[in-house]
Amino acid sequence: MTFSVVIPAFNAAGYIVEALDSVARQSAPPDELLVVDDGSRDDTGTVVRAWFAANPACNGRLLEQANGGIPVARNAGIRACGGDWIALLDADDVWEPDHMAALRAALAAAPDALAAYGAGRLLVDGVVQPRLYDDFWDNPSRRFGRPIAGSDCLRIDRAALPRLIKGNFIKPSSLCMARSAARDAGLFDEGLRVSEDREFFIRLLLDGDFIYTPNAITQYRWHADNASGVRHNRRNMEYALRALHCIERRSGPRFDVEQQQSLQSETAEAVRQYLYTCALDGFPAYAAGWRLVSALYGSLFAVRHLKLRHVIRGLLRTTR
Secondary structure (H helix, E strand, O other): OOEEEEEEEOOOOOOHHHHHHHHHOOOOOOOEEEEEEEOOOOOHHHHHHHHHHHOHHHOEEEEEEOOOOHHHHHHHHHHHOOOOEEEEOOOOOEEOOOHHHHHHHHHHHOOOOOEEEEEEEEEEOOEEEEEEHHHHOOOHHHHHOEEOOOOOOEEEOHHHHHHHHHOOOOOHHHEEEEHHHHHHHOOOOOOOOOOHHHHHHHHHHHHOOEEEEEEEEEEEEEOOOOOOOHHHHHHHHHHHHHHHHHHHHHOHHHOOHHHHHHHHHHHHHHHHHHHHHHHHOOHHHHHHHHHHHHHHHOHHHHHHOOOHHHHHHHHHHHHO
16 A cells, blocks of 8 residues: 545645654555645745755645635645545644554555544644643544544544534544545535535545544634634534535435435524624624525525524624
8 A cells, every 4th residue: 555645735834844743754655645725815836846956755746726725725626636545634733653554554454444543632822732722622533433443543434424414523734535535526615715625535445434533632722713713603604514515416315315314404503603793793694594505405404593683682782
């Protein structure tokens, strides 16, 4: 098996060297390292070229393109690389030295799996936090994972889909996947700006199992510029709603009853929160939000979610 690393990068000059250094320190190094500069306006390209020149053993390559967003950049890297397996790494995240070794071991424990991912920890202001990702949520990987004989890894199958529909618990920087399986699943949806990872992982998991290693193999950087940051709350709610609609359109026909119910429940809650947040920004924002819901799900669905208290709140906010 050959492994390629794909790093999408946008204005990442201040962080990407840490990411690249963490790849270079792997105890089981990958065969190829591809950075996709997604139209950066800073010195990302210059920094990457200098790093590749200083680290020729990493077999690095820089692909430069106009800005298209994370899914566009990831897909470009997946299409351009030559490895049998693709390991994803965001430009501001960091791998532990045994990241690749742990994923290789996980795949060896279940050769039929389409993907493997591991535990990780947050990196906040340069300090690695002690708690694992799963501990911030409801321990979904451990709750839904099935033991694999002779290994500490867990098999993640379709039983985890209702939880994945409700929210992504798999960090892209912690995952590697079969390149052929990623292409068969259709790659990341390039029309999404947020939740594109959740939507794609649902399609991939419908095609086959994942393997989870409980080892902390990734440091996920948390800072003000994260795409999922609080300051982008309303915008991200809109994108998440579009992602749920995309899940319904692309994966819904393959869902069983429980998965359909989970999607309906999550959609209803997402619409409620989105319209409430729109109302806080005034009636014009609420009206625009309601029109979006109507466009995605139909006027009857939107009418059922029309709340008088939201309308009043929006009007009051507008008149202040």
